[in-house]
Each structure stands twice: as structure tokens, then as C-alpha cells.
Amino acid sequence: MRILGIETSCDETSLAVVQDGVTVLGVETLSQIKDHTPFGGVVPELAGRLHLESIHFLAGKLLDRLGLTSNDIDYIAVTFAPGLVGSLLVGVQFANGLALGWQKQIIKIHHLEAHLYSAFMVPQKPSLPALGLVVSGGHTLLVLIRDIGHYEMLGSTLDDAVGEAYDKIAKLMDLPYPGGPQIDKRAVLGQKNRFPFPRSMCSDAYGYEMSFSGLKTAVRYTLEKEKPSLIPENLDVFKNDVAASFQQAVIDTLLYKCDKAVREFNPKSLLICGGVAANKGLRADLKIFCEERKLELFVPEFMLCTDNAAMIAGLAFHRQSAATAFVESVEASSPYI
Numbered sequence: 001m002r003i004l005g006i007e008t009s010c011d012e013t014s015l016a017v018v019q020d021g022v023t024v025l026g027v028e029t030l031s032q033i034k035d036h037t038p039f040g041g042v043v044p045e046l047a048g049r050l051h052l053e054s055i056h057f058l059a060g061k062l063l064d065r066l067g068l069t070s071n072d073i074d075y076i077a078v079t080f081a082p083g084l085v086g087s088l089l090v091g092v093q094f095a096n097g098l099a100l101g102w103q104k105q106i107i108k109i110h111h112l113e114a115h116l117y118s119a120f121m122v123p124q125k126p127s128l129p130a131l132g133l134v135v136s137g138g139h140t141l142l143v144l145i146r147d148i149g150h151y152e153m154l155g156s157t158l159d160d161a162v163g164e165a166y167d168k169i170a171k172l173m174d175l176p177y178p179g180g181p182q183i184d185k186r187a188v189l190g191q192k193n194r195f196p197f198p199r200s201m202c203s204d205a206y207g208y209e210m211s212f213s214g215l216k217t218a219v220r221y222t223l224e225k226e227k228p229s230l231i232p233e234n235l236d237v238f239k240n241d242v243a244a245s246f247q248q249a250v251i252d253t254l255l256y257k258c259d260k261a262v263r264e265f266n267p268k269s270l271l272i273c274g275g276v277a278a279n280k281g282l283r284a285d286l287k288i289f290c291e292e293r294k295l296e297l298f299v300p301e302f303m304l305c306t307d308n309a310a311m312i313a314g315l316a317f318h319r320q321s322a323a324t325a326f327v328e329s330v331e332a333s334s335p336y337i
């Protein structure tokens, strides 16, 4: 089964064709990062307009490159939520137009479930139950995955998402948008113990909820207090140390919550997804964390970590297969239904 996936929830216009849920035949993604960088973050109105400008062209480019026509596509999958309303609308309306013109059915996909699914787009699937950690620019959540489509939501951030905290801290440090990769690079060079930033809600008094706004404020106060008195030669070292200390506080908080969940639910594997899953420090610490607890660790390849349409088309295959299997089993059980 070949599915055309469409993803326009934030600042990437992405289209992909995926076969049977795992084989990515092709992806075309146009990132808008350069267009939003002058504003220090994503401008929703601009994002919607840019999706509109490029989506038709990207779809044509993808199908031409793969030598496919509408006859080769079985279903159209599109992200319906969550995301920027104007951006989502472009993707959904484009899908509606295609579905009407091509006479195909649409499968609506939740962006966060698709992020989790991206870890399943490998030949050797994660053993279940799995613990899923979604860390993106807009969301941070911990989920127990009993199966694809069967989830138990354990907790999420009460304020800033991890990626959002990275981007805001980077802005305070005069680093370009998106800040995550910038802080990641600097953290490698810095001292992670120099600034004792808080690890919020990391005690037995709390469940799986997380909070990163206090950490962000602590970093801001440190920058305001220390930066003015620095001589220019020390500025880079200072920024690297702030980046490393901030990043370690984030990692420790995420690992604290993962550890709690591992002890309570005894999962067989741990999946991490979303843009922050690209973070080198987090990947390295998670590797050790999983080795110590004999858990399989699944981190999607880079293209699947950030927003992409392959994960949308991939998950849609499972949705459709489950629906088809249900209908077939009902029909088999009674010829009169």
C-alpha cells in the first residue's frame, strides 16, 4: 500500500510517499527556517503563506522524481493537529483537493503520534511496551506505548516545551534561531557543572509532569548578572558553560522522569523523537541510561527526528490496515453484516 503523506503543522512543508508503513520511497521537505530567522522564531502568518506557496510545487516534484501518478497512490494522509492553525489548514485543504481530484480517501494523522511512530520505521521494531519521550519545539511528553495506537499518557510539560526552552535561551544568548542545534554545539565545549541550574519537579512529590520555565528564568538571571561584567575574551567560554549547564539540567530532568516510569511500568524499550532527539548530549546520556537498565533504545534517523511527512504516511498505513482488518473480520464472522 502506497500512501502520500502531507505535513504542514509548523515551519516545514513536507510531502512523502511511504510503502507499507516503513519503506520511504521519497520525501520532499522545504524548511522555512531561513525565512523566520530574522524574527527570532516562527511567525505563524508567514508560515501559512509559505506553505501555500510551495506545497503544490513540492507534491509535483516528489511524484515526478519517483515516476508516480495518482494511480500509484492508495491513500492520502495529512497532519490535522496539533500545530499552527493557518499552516495546518493549508495541508488539510491541499489534501482535500487532491482527494477530490484523485478520488482517494484521506487519513487524518495526529502529529505527535506520528513523531512516536517514527521510531517504528525500522526493520527491527521496538519491543513493547515501550516508553516514548516526545521532545519537540512545541511539545514535551512521556507516553507508555502498549502498541501502535494504544497509549497511556504519563505526563507532559506544564509550561515551555524542551525545544522552546532551547530556542528562548539561545535568543537570550544572541544565538540564531533555531537555538537547539546552537546550544548543542556549545554544550560540547562547556562545563556542565559550572552553573547549578534547577531540575524542576524532580522529587517524589511529583508525578510525570515537567516544567522548564523556572530553568529558563534561572538561566536568564545568570546571563543578566554575569554577562555585563565579562571581558570580551571570556564571553565565548561563558556562553559555552551556560549552554552545557542548561543542557545538563534539561537532560537530568528528562532522565529523572524516564527513570520513574521505567521503575513503575517496566518497559522493554525507550523511544525518543521530535527535533530535540537530535541533541548529542541527550542521545549520549540516554544510551548509558538504557544500557544500565537493559532497555533497547530507539532514536529515529535525523530526517525522521524533525518534522517530516514520512512519519505521517507511515502511521497512516497502520491506521488503514487496522481498519481494513476490522472490516474483514466482521465480514468473515457474519455474511449478513
Ligand code: KG4
Pocket: 010, 135, 136, 137, 138, 139, 162, 163, 164, 166, 167, 178, 179, 180, 181, 184, 274, 275, 276, 277, 278, 279, 280, 305, 306, 307
Ligand atoms: O520536532 P521539531 O522539528 O518541530 C516541532 O514539531 O516543534 O522540533 C524543533 C525543535 C526546535 O525547538 C529546535 O531548536 C530543536 O527542535 N532542536 C534541537 C536540536 N535540533 C533541533 N534541540 C536541541 N538540540 C538539537 N541538536
Ligand code: ZN
Pocket: 111, 115, 136, 137, 274, 275, 306, 307
Ligand atoms: Zn514536530
